[in-house]
Amino acid sequence: MTREEALESIKANVENKNLIKHMLATEAIMWALAKRLGEDEEEWGLTGLLHDIDVELTEGDMNSHSKLGADLARELGASEAMAHAILCHNEVHGVPLETKLDKAFFCADPLTGLIIAAALVRPDKKLASLKATSVTKKFKEKGFAAGADRQQIAQCSELELELGEFIELGLKAMQGIAADLGL
Ligand SMILES: [Fe+2]
Numbered sequence: 052m053t054r055e056e057a058l059e060s061i062k063a064n065v066e067n068k069n070l071i072k073h074m075l076a077t078e079a080i081m082w083a084l085a086k087r088l089g090e091d092e093e094e095w096g097l098t099g100l101l102h103d104i105d106v107e108l109t110e111g112d113m114n115s116h117s118k119l120g121a122d123l124a125r126e127l128g129a130s131e132a133m134a135h136a137i138l139c140h141n142e143v144h145g146v147p148l149e150t151k152l153d154k155a156f157f158c159a160d161p162l163t164g165l166i167i168a169a170a171l172v173r174p175d176k177k178l179a180s181l182k183a184t185s186v187t188k189k190f191k192e193k194g195f196a197a198g199a200d201r202q203q204i205a206q207c208s209e210l211e212l213e214l215g216e217f218i219e220l221g222l223k224a225m226q227g228i229a230a231d232l233g234l
Contacts, residue, residue, distance in 0.1 A: 052128035117141035168196035
């Protein structure tokens with residue numbers, strides 16, 4: 052599957068622009084993580100890009116969310132490893148995180164929300180002027196962007212990454228696609 056094909060399928064299945072931006076942000080972080088950890092950038096990037104492709108199709112049914120996503124990814128030509136990472140990111144299925152890809156994607160997904168929220172409270176609402184240290188401060192404020200699961204983000208430790216480095220890597224990755232994110 053090429054990135055183009057993945058994007059085409061996303062556009063056919065997802066209307067919500069913010070959800071598409073979330074998937075692009077996750078892709079960027081996954082690409083950077085793969086690069087940092089010496090893993091397959093294309094495979095990890097595409098996993099992040101595709102992971103929520105089924106959100107509108109499943110209409111909030113958490114029992115089918117991610118199962119359908121994994122199936123759609125497979126149909127597009129995703130590897131079993133990619134489909135597994137997509138499936139287990141929804142904890143409802145009780146599928147344990149096994150591979151590095153599973154673990155990386157699991158902690159990258161909520162980091163996008165924290166970074167976007169941290170950018171949006173800045174006067175200029177831009178990623179460019181946002182500092183990793185500010186995001187780390189916001190990480191510690193429990194009430195801030197409470198939907199961005201801190202425990203999940205902190206699981207970057209499973210990849211032997213310090214939280215500060217993970218946040219910095221994620222922020223840089225998202226700054227690189229700021230125009231696509233409209234931030
Ligand atoms: Fe997501």
